[in-house]
Each structure stands twice: as structure tokens, then as C-alpha cells.
Amino acid sequence: MELNMDWSTLWWVRPEELIQKIDDTIPKRMEAAVREVQREAITLLSQQGTGRQYKVPGTKSTYYTASSPGQPPAVATGDLKKSVDVDVSGDGLMGEVGTEEEHGMMLQFGTRNILARPWLDVAFNNCIYQIVGIFSQDWMQ
Numbered sequence: 001m002e003l004n005m006d007w008s009t010l011w012w013v014r015p016e017e018l019i020q021k022i023d024d025t026i027p028k029r030m031e032a033a034v035r036e037v038q039r040e041a042i043t044l045l046s047q048q049g050t051g052r053q054y055k056v057p058g059t060k061s062t063y064y065t066a067s068s069p070g071q072p073p074a075v076a077t078g079d080l081k082k083s084v085d086v087d088v089s090g091d092g093l094m095g096e097v098g099t100e101e102e103h104g105m106m107l108q109f110g111t112r113n114i115l116a117r118p119w120l121d122v123a124f125n126n127c128i129y130q131i132v133g134i135f136s137q138d139w140m141q
Contacts, residue, residue: 025139027091029137030092030093031086031092033095034087035086036130036134037097037123037124038084038085038086040124040127041097041119041123044072044119044123044126045072045081046075047072047075048065048074049064049065049066049068049071049073050068050071051066052065054066054076056077057077067117069115069116069117070115070116070117071117072118073119080104080107084098084104085097085098097120098120104119107119108121
């Protein structure tokens, strides 16, 4: 994707105005970008798996179909999906999407006993064009 900006529309803008506009806009754009990744992560974590069937933790007779290695984690309890959160810091220069749930990282990267079920990097990669689009918009809007 190309990043195009029509600089001819900025000939009349004072540099300090442009800098202030960018400073005001960056946090909003970062928020929009991380929310896009969050939505995609939640979508990925909402899918049923194609692997083995297991009992839903904490139930006696409810089962779910787990994900196969390499697929995003399947929904068992929905706790991981509900825990996906965002944070924008550093005056909007840093955005994070993730979870405090320990099993989120275990599923993303795998463990000695569990093959990886990547979801967060997949969500980011699925959104890369939307993210580029968010940051490519006219900065003087």
C-alpha cells in the first residue's frame, strides 16, 4: 500500500500549527488502530475449533471442540475473548493489544506441552492494511 499525501494543501499551514495538529491526532489514530486489532482478535477468539472435543472447564456435561495447532484458540469459556484489552500511552505513540490472562500467552506462543495457537499476531497481520489506512489519512482533517 502506498502512502500518499498531498503536500500542496499544506503550503499555507504554519509549522507549529501542523505539529500541534499531528500531536492532537496521533492518540486518536493510535486508539482507532488498536481497536481495529482488538476487534479482529475477538473475532478470531470467537471461532469454534476443528480439533478434539473436551469438557468445558467447570461444567459436568458441556463440551466444546478445541482448536488444532496453528489455529486461533477455540472458545471454551470465553474468558480469554472477554479479557482482550487495549492501551494507548506515550502521547499516543505506543499502542498495545493483549490480555492479562496467562493462558493467552501460552496459547499464542505454545508451551512444552501445548503447540501454539496464534491469535494476537494473526489479528495484527489481518489488520495491517486498515492500520496503514488509519495513519495515512490527511493530517489536517
